[in-house]
Amino acid sequence: MNAASLEYVAMSDDTDQKQVYFFEWRKKAGLTQQQAAERLGYSRNYLSELERGRDYNSRHLEAMAKVYGCTVSDLFRDPNTTNTKWASIFSRIPADRRDQAIRTAESFAEDPAGYDPGESGKRRGRS
Numbered sequence: 001m002n003a004a005s006l007e008y009v010a011m012s013d014d015t016d017q018k019q020v021y022f023f024e025w026r027k028k029a030g031l032t033q034q035q036a037a038e039r040l041g042y043s044r045n046y047l048s049e050l051e052r053g054r055d056y057n058s059r060h061l062e063a064m065a066k067v068y069g070c071t072v073s074d075l076f077r078d079p080n081t082t083n084t085k086w087a088s089i090f091s092r093i094p095a096d097r098r099d100q101a102i103r104t105a106e107s108f109a110e111d112p113a114g115y116d117p118g119e120s121g122k123r124r125g126r127s
Contacts, residue, residue, distance in 0.1 A: 023051045025068040028079045
């Protein structure tokens with residue numbers, strides 16, 4: 001069992017009742033249902049069933065994550081939310097570099113250079 005399968009098993013207590021975002025991730029990847037079905041090796045009708053949350057398993061999740069360019073856990077998150085974007089980015093950062101990534105993100109939040117997002121991105125004290 002690979003890491004993606006383990007991630008699925010860890011999340012799958014009530015997976016059949018969880019909201020899935022297969023359709024949204026496919027659209028985010030810029031694929032039509034036919035294109036995605038061909039890359040996945042499924043019929044378009046079968047992919048349609050999966051997108052409605054019917055009878056998917058860890059193999060389906062791993063394949064879709066690979067084709068859509070996301071993680072297995074991302075498939076259970078709306079790709080259009082900021083939290084999902086951050087979680088997706090963070091999950092791809094090697095574990096030994098995550099502290100550095102957090103410090104970098106925090107430095108933007110601390111605003112040391114005088115960036116004021118409330119004024120259309122203008123720097124304070126400059127014209």
